Amino acid sequence: MSGRSLEATEKTFLEAAERGDKHTIERCLLAPRSVNVNCTDLLGRSALQIAVDNENVELVEILLQQPDIKIGDALLHAITEGVLRIVELLIDHPSISASMLASGWSRSRPSTEESSDFSPDISPVILAAHCNQFEILQLFLARGAYIDKPHPLNCFCRQCEESKQSDSLRYSLKRIHTYKALASPAWLSLTSHDPILSAFKLSWELERLAELENEFKDIYMELSSQCKRYSCELLDQCRSSEEVIAVLNRRCSSSSPPEPALYDEAPHSERLSLDRLKLALKYDQKQFVAHPHCQQLLTSIWYEGFPIWRRRSGFSKVLLCLAIITAMPLLAATYLLFPRTRLGKLIRSPFMKFIYHSASFGCFLILLVLASTRTEGSEMYRQNTRGPAPSMIEWLILFWVSGMVWSECKQLWEEGLKAYVRQWWNWLDFIMLSLYLCTFSLRAVAYLQININKELPRSQWPNNDPTLIAEGVFAVANVFSFARIIYLFQTNPHLGPLQISLGCMIIDIAKFLFIFFLVLTSFACGLNQLYWYYDSNTEHCKQRPNGQMECQSNSDAFTTLDVTFATLFWSLFGISSPKSTELVDAHPFVEFVGQGLFMAYHVLSIIVLINMLIAMMSNSFQVIEASGKSILF
Known part of the structure; x- marks a missing residue:
């Protein structure tokens, strides 16, 4: 309650609701001195909300019979508790319309009654999807509730512009709550005719949003991973190869009729289109492709005609491969002449x-x-x-x-x-x-x-x-x-992760080279600016005590910008002289600055940047090894 203490009757009324004392509740609600049915305790809970939290269906029925009862957050708490009967009673109340179950929920409540437990953009249908309540969500869908997909992030419609200008944080959180509902397994299962394809597309979209909204990258990536796990869990439900084939052969258009007759007559290579698997590759669904059911089917297709290949020893496999390679010209000629024979299908x-x-x-x-x-x-x-x-x-x-x-x-x-x-x-x-x-x-x-x-x-x-x-x-x-x-x-299951790790390391090397080029350019410009005045073609001669003339010239390591770049790069591998910063002219301050820059460059490049690259590459390799992304393709 705000600003006042509870009356004795209100306190008795709320305590009875906490205990589930139906008779006391009925006595407190009798005229002429009936208690305020919407009074709240020190925690801001009404009697209806207390009854919902305690899952007391009889008490909820009694309270809903009061003419001036306010549902408030009781419906949201009932969804959180997952009590279907109470949810049915609450949405059947005259104060709850069908639109309030969806986008109309926030508009039906004034800003002064904003809940402290739930965000204002959390509607009943969104909360049911968040909690993955299948039965409650199905009830809402039967009442016409739906979740509107957020507009694209670059949308400039009036509604989006007003939301961004009024409160950009609330606008972003509303999008996150909506996508969290759309990515729930309950919503995908109940609303999509093709839940696997919907999960693929939503996962791809969430990964793109993670790149655009870096502030909420972890949230979007977690939702994307949730969609990927959902598609894999659906594939887990397959109990036979025929069911796996039916899933992987599924086309985007549901109008394409199935061809069950081919399943018993044609071999794997001719009856498999693998359209769904190709979509998984398109949408970067590596977990789906690497699923054991998927890999088992692909392995059977890969070794079709060689059913005992995997049970052979390594030496016999090598001999068989050599025999096949030796007979390759003969087999090629046979295939050209008789492509439809059993041997031709084996060659194919x-x-x-x-x-x-x-x-x-x-x-x-x-x-x-x-x-x-x-x-x-x-x-x-x-x-x-x-x-x-x-x-x-x-x-x-x-x-x-x-x-x-x-x-x-x-x-x-x-x-x-x-x-x-x-x-x-x-x-x-x-x-x-x-x-x-x-x-x-x-x-x-x-x-x-x-x-x-x-x-x-x-x-x-x-x-x-x-x-x-x-x-x-x-x-x-x-x-x-x-x-x-x-x-x-x-x-190869052993070399495959190494090859994937190499690809990730190339990306790490590209990132490193970008930073290294900035460092290299900064030191190259500095050293070239310092030494280009000293011409390496001019010789400085002096006479030795024995009367001979000794001529020296300045180093040309930093005379031009391109030469400076080459000198700094090769110096990382020790292919440069430490004396390249020395001058024949008696300018010790210039030599001191040049040597300082040269040493700072080596410290920054070798000790810092090179070790940073090693750490990045080691981390990429460990991530690939941990995830086990060894895919057959």
């Missing part, structure tokens, strides 16, 4: 395709090694030949690259541009193949256009000679080609 299985592609790429790497190896005899003339004719190995490399380009074009056509660009390994393949195509183009230009001075010592070649540029581009392409071996780690 995912595991066999992986073996063939890996073996083909291994042969491609062997060709690169042979092309990069210097041999005596017939190949020696090429080092002084501008635009030499391609050798047999180079023709084979061109053949392999053409096949890989065709494969990437097929993948781009089947997946679409957005899905293709979303995969980082496709970027690596695109860069690698682009470099090879550039190399072949430059070699063709050099072979066709250079007719004068074709045989010329390499030291006399022009700087922009196409052959020189082609060799440089080819060297970079070789680096990308051998780095692509890491892509094969994904199929």
Whole structure:
């Protein structure tokens, strides 16, 4: 109560409500001196709220018969307690309309009666979703209650602008409470025709909101994780492979009719579309993809035709792979002639395709090694030949690259541009193949256009000679080609986490390089400004006691900005002289400042930044190891 003490009858009335004394309550409510049914105790609780907290249904029925009873927070407390019967009694009261169960709840109560237990934007239906009360939430939905999805964060409608200007914190909290209700398992289960897809989309949206609203990032990320756990828990309910297939084959459009006849007639590879699994990859649902049910089905598809592969020993697996690789030309010819036979279907299985592609790429790497190896005899003339004719190995490399380009074009056509660009390994393949195509183009230009001075010592070649540029581009392409071996780690349960950790570490390295570049630029500008006055071309000579002249010059380590950058970078690896800050001129103050900046740069770069990078990379590796994100793909 505010500002006054309880009367004796009110105190008796509230104590009877606490004890559940129905007869005393009825006596206190009798005329002519009936007690105020809406009186509250020192904690601000009315008799109705006390009865709700004690889950006393009979007492609630008696109190609701009073004409001037105020429901107040009693309905919200009943939802929190989860007593369906009491909730039904309260919402059946004439003072509670259908709109008050949803957005009309805050508008129905004046600001002077704002609750101390619940936020004003917490409506009954939102609270029921927060508490995950299935039966109560279903009751509200039957009465027409609904939760309006918040507007986008960049919305400039009148309602959003007024809410932001009046109280930005309340506006943000209202959005959080609404999303918390939308992400509850009860709401997703009762309102969505496709709860797994709804959980995917909501999880993706919450992660985007976490990036935009950094102040509430942890809350949004927790809600996103809740949606991911919900989809995994639904997958937990599958009891057979057919149910898992039905879930993973589910399309976005419910109008697509199922095809049960295929389930008993066709093998896995032909009856599985895995549309839902592809959506999980699109929305970055790693927990769903890594679910044991999902992985078990993918493993059975992967080793289709080799049911006993996983029970074989490591030595027998190696022998079998070598036998498959050796027979690859024969199997390829068989598949071209008889693609519909049982052997043709076996060759078309995912595991066999992986073996063939890996073996083909291994042969491609062997060709690169042979092309990069210097041999005596017939190949020696090429080092002084501008635009030499391609050798047999180079023709084979061109053949392999053409096949890989065709494969990437097929993948781009089947997946679409957005899905293709979303995969980082496709970027690596695109860069690698682009470099090879550039190399072949430059070699063709050099072979066709250079007719004068074709045989010329390499030291006399022009700087922009196409052959020189082609060799440089080819060297970079070789680096990308051998780095692509890491892509094969994904199929190994031990090397897979290492490959994922490497990707996360690359992100850490990018963050580190940004900070390091700022530090490097600041010291480079300072040292260059300090030393550019001292010309390194001017010699200072003095005569020794024996009569000989000794000439010295200043170091050129910091004379220009680009040289200063190179000096500071290589000094991290010890490839610079500590005497580079010394001057021939007698200017000890300049030397003191230069040495101080040089030492401060090494302390900041080596002791602070390098150790920070090590800590970041160690943390990323531990997170990947703890989460166990070893996915088959």
